Amino acid sequence: MRRLLKGNEAVVRGALAAGCKAYFGYPITPASEIAELAAWMFPDAGGVFVPAESEIGSIEMVYGAAAAGVRTMTASSGPGVSLMQEGISYLAGARLPSVIVDVQRAGPGLGNLGVEQGDYHQAVKGGGHGCYKTPVFAPGSVQEMYDLTAHAFNVADRYRTPVFVLSDGALGQMMESVDLHKVAVEEPDKTPWAVAGTAETRKNLITSIILEHEKQEAHITGLEETYARIEEDEVLFDEYLVEDAQILVVAYGISSRIARAAVQQARAEGVRAGLLRPVSLYPFPSKRLRQVAGKAYGILAVELSSGQMVEDVRLFTGGITPIELLRRTGGMMPTAEDVAEKILQMAKTNIR
Numbered sequence: 388m389r390r391l392l393k394g395n396e397a398v399v400r401g402a403l404a405a406g407c408k409a410y411f412g413y414p415i416t417p418a419s420e421i422a423e424l425a426a427w428m429f430p431d432a433g434g435v436f437v438p439a440e441s442e443i444g445s446i447e448m449v450y451g452a453a454a455a456g457v458r459t460m461t462a463s464s465g466p467g468v469s470l471m472q473e474g475i476s477y478l479a480g481a482r483l484p485s486v487i488v489d490v491q492r493a494g495p496g497l498g499n500l501g502v503e504q505g506d507y508h509q510a511v512k513g514g515g516h517g518c519y520k521t522p523v524f525a526p527g528s529v530q531e532m533y534d535l536t537a538h539a540f541n542v543a544d545r546y547r548t549p550v551f552v553l554s555d556g557a558l559g560q561m562m563e564s565v566d567l568h569k570v571a572v573e574e575p576d577k578t579p580w581a582v583a584g585t586a587e588t589r590k591n592l593i594t595s596i597i598l599e600h601e602k603q604e605a606h607i608t609g610l611e612e613t614y615a616r617i618e619e620d621e622v623l624f625d626e627y628l629v630e631d632a633q634i635l636v637v638a639y640g641i642s643s644r645i646a647r648a649a650v651q652q653a654r655a656e657g658v659r660a661g662l663l664r665p666v667s668l669y670p671f672p673s674k675r676l677r678q679v680a681g682k683a684y685g686i687l688a689v690e691l692s693s694g695q696m697v698e699d700v701r702l703f704t705g706g707i708t709p710i711e712l713l714r715r716t717g718g719m720m721p722t723a724e725d726v727a728e729k730i731l732q733m734a735k736t737n738i739r
Contacts, residue, residue: 397530397532402537408452465492476516481593501718510551518610541572544577547580635686636663637663645723648727649730677707691715694714
């Protein structure tokens with residue numbers, strides 16, 4: 388079945404299709420429609436919606452539901468996700484599967500309601516305390532708002548970890564046709580660890596506090612082993628005309644849509660440009676990036692921040708190809724013509 392949906396609505400429908408049963412949240416623009424629709428749809432689907440008193444309250448409610456083995460989620464924007472960081476660290480430490488959707492807006496501080504991608508570091512590098520990581524999936528369309536939200540629940544359960552869906556204000560608010568296809572739901576046995584109010588699970592204890600130093604180190608080592616499996620098995624990316632690309636553009640989310648149009652314009656001007664779009668920001672598609680970067684004369688990172696994703700592009704390419712950044716902030720967005728002009732400038736400088 389196809390429906391014309393706003394991106395934020397696609398998130399709710401994707402979560403329900405994946406078997407999510409509990410939503411806890413506090414409204415914040417440009418993510419408010421997620422809570423609004425969840426309030427209507429979750430009870431109708433046999434689930435639970437609770438309007439929390441704050442973002443801090445909502446993430447701790449997520450912790451409680453996840454500890455009971457329930458598929459659960461919350462959604463917010465940058466300021467709200469900042470308040471959730473301690474709880475997300477607790478979720479990671481307690482190895483509790485859950486999904487957090489961040490519809491990014493301009494910052495820092497309260498910022499404004501404009502589109503930005505300044506939450507990359509917060510999500511990808513782990514904004515809370517301690518040694519942990521969270522898988523992060525970045526939609527590039529309203530369809531992927533549905534698909535990747537559903538996918539996030541399977542990944543969360545597969546590895547017992549919180550997972551981010553990192554969207555932005557443009558994708559959250561735009562409307563596109565969405566195929567509401569049936570989702571393959573993985574149903575792991577959670578009785579070995581969850582607290583389900585039964586005699587069988589009474590022995591289970593969900594906590595992130597381990598007072599013995601040696602046991603804490605062993606716990607962190609176990610988390611590291613989980614992250615190594617994620618880095619091997621959960622990489623997602625999309626590419627466009629990269630095989631013969633002289634100038635490789637790297638962009639995610641709404642920026643990737645602008646970049647794709649710019650690649651087409653550059654090709655029309657005789658410059659072989661290509662686009663690599665990371666869909667999983669952690670794990671980053673580092674192997675594929677190195678493969679195509681080694682054949683390019685230059686790399687252009689396009690993002691709506693002062694330069695956050697570009698740090699990973701530099702890290703994973705190791706200096707084998709010159710890298711430049713095209714960025715806008717504060718709710719401003721480049722046009723495809725802006726990006727194409729930059730590609731043509733790089734071609735003149737780097738292609739000999």
